[in-house]
Amino acid sequence: MAVRLDDLDRKILAQLQQDGGQSLDEIARTVGSSKTPVWNRIRKMREAGVIRAQTYLLDPEALGFEACFFVLIRTAEHDADWQAAFLRALRERPEVLEAHRLAGDIDYILKVRVKNARAYDAFYQALISEVKVHNVTALLSMEEIKSTTALPL
Known part of the structure; x- marks a missing residue:
């Protein structure tokens, strides 16, 4: 449900x-x-x-997290038990910055930030050892062109 905001509220935000x-x-x-x-x-x-939280944005590369992967997941499983296990596995992994359930051919997309490809492989191996997935495609971001948390007020 949208909250009513006036111009001053929007300027403050x-x-x-x-x-x-x-x-x-x-x-x-x-x-x-x-x-x-x-x-x-x-x-x-x-x-x-x-306003959900007040936080600071950190520079991932300055902290050694140089690799950003977008992970596309297809699953043959759609029951509540599988979904609960999958969501738990994602929430327990700090590498997962975002996770979205999608409409269409791909069931989920994850934004994963890690130090390098080896660290991504460790993440991948841990994930598939916990939950069964049909297909996983990892796309390495070569360059971040735009990233913002600011909503277009």
Whole structure:
């Protein structure tokens, strides 16, 4: 369910998406308000679930995670027990940054960040030892052209 936001809320959210480490004073000045109303709006948007978390974005390559794989998974299994085991296996692996269930020929796509191809193979071997999959295709990203967490407000 969408939450009603006005222009000031959207400006505040845009500032938070740009740099969540800004002070309330900086955000208020940028959006043309004062500190207390900005704080109250942020608090209300947290309570409403519009703002899920405050976090920092790390540079994966600076930390040695140089390989990004998109993993396409097809399965012949679709029962609840298999799905629960598969979802548990994904949630337990910090290498999996994103996982999506898809419509179409591919059942799932994963975004996996690892140090190198050997680390991806270890991830792959561990995953298939836990859950049965019909087909796995790993695509190595050669270059990240665009990556953002900012929503188009």
